Amino acid sequence: MKSNVLVCVVGARPNFMKMAPIIKALKAVGQPIVPYLVHTGQHYDQAMKDTFFQQLGIPEPDRDLGVGSGSHAVQTANTMLRFEPVLDEVSPFAVLVVGDVNSTIACGLVAVKKSIPLIHVEAGLRSFDRDMPEEINRILTDQISDLLFTTERGALHNLEREGIDEGRVCFVGNVMIDTLLANCQQAVTPDLTLATYGSSLAIKEEGYALLTLHRPSNVDDPDTLVRLIKTVGEISKRLPVIFPVHPRTQQKIAHAGLLNEFSTERVSLLPPVSYLEMLGLMRAARVVLTDSGGLQEETTALGVPCVTLRENTERPITVTDGTNTIVGTDAEKIKACVHEILDSGGKRGRIPEYWDGNAATRIVERLLQRYF
Incomplete structure (x- = not known):
């Protein structure tokens, strides 16, 4: 049978x-x-x-x-x-x-x-x-x-x-x-009092950028990691940044001696968050900076501008139809893209078929x- x-x-x-x-x-x-x-x-x-x-x-x-x-x-x-x-x-x-x-x-x-x-x-x-x-x-x-x-x-x-x-x-x-x-409808906002640094007041007044980093190409190469973290610090001067930190990424940041880069009220470091918390953070963000494939898709579905910190994507429809822009890891390109989004509202995009x-x-x- x-x-x-x-x-x-x-x-x-x-x-x-x-x-x-x-x-x-x-x-x-x-x-x-x-x-x-x-x-x-x-x-x-x-x-x-x-x-x-x-x-x-x-x-x-x-x-x-x-x-x-x-x-x-x-x-x-x-x-x-x-x-x-x-x-x-x-x-x-x-x-x-x-x-x-x-x-x-x-x-x-x-x-x-x-x-x-x-x-x-x-x-x-x-x-x-x-x-x-x-x-x-x-x-x-x-x-x-x-x-x-x-x-x-x-x-x-x-x-x-x-x-x-x-x-x-x-x-x-x-x-x-x-x-x-x-x-x-079940999405929730994490308790920002759990942040290592960061001011929930600034986030409430100005909104925030959401950052995720986990790909080996970004976090295993010390030069790339230093460049990205310093770039995030520059961006935070204009817009507060919320950064739920992957455990492996946190180890790499500590090993590279970069924790002092986050000693500012403009960057909130969070422990790993649940799915519903991440969904809540994405939905309310003014812009998402990420190297995650999944977040490229989710931001397109939510209509939230996404800046992808990679040289390529396996999800091209998020670029052609959605809200995603590929910028790589060049500091000036990242900052220029974020500033353009904050000034103009970013790509509007549309929901892909099916x-x-x-x-x-x-x-x-x-x-x-x-x-x-």
């Missing part, structure tokens, strides 16, 4: 936002698809994991692999070793993975080597920068997937150029935006058509 179990994999925080609406849509239709949620533990902050699961309404995972940290090779290998017995036990009809983290490619490889169809949500995105580990994960996962769901129509061109047949590709929209739209809160429903409809 054919299995009706679909193994759904999450590994890091962005995966939670992508998987939450899919699980909800699967449960809404009931039989014949039964989701079996596997958390690899690639994101190993237990408190933050619990917060995301609770806020997004994701059920407790059926299996937590507890992989934890390590190099890319160690993390990928450990995920594969711990995931294979799950498939032997559950015998699913398919494995569904989201995004581009190590868990995505690791679990995908195990599935296809066991002749289990692989489904990739958020397929076809390309930065064309192979120095990014995520780019390698994206390319390889798409190559081995049986069914590929895309967030923007342009992704199909990337996939066809790589030899992937159009019949395996389905444009459904963006599940991240499903989650954002479902949770906007970023309407129904992407997960379209995914489930296609799953039923293809496999049942």
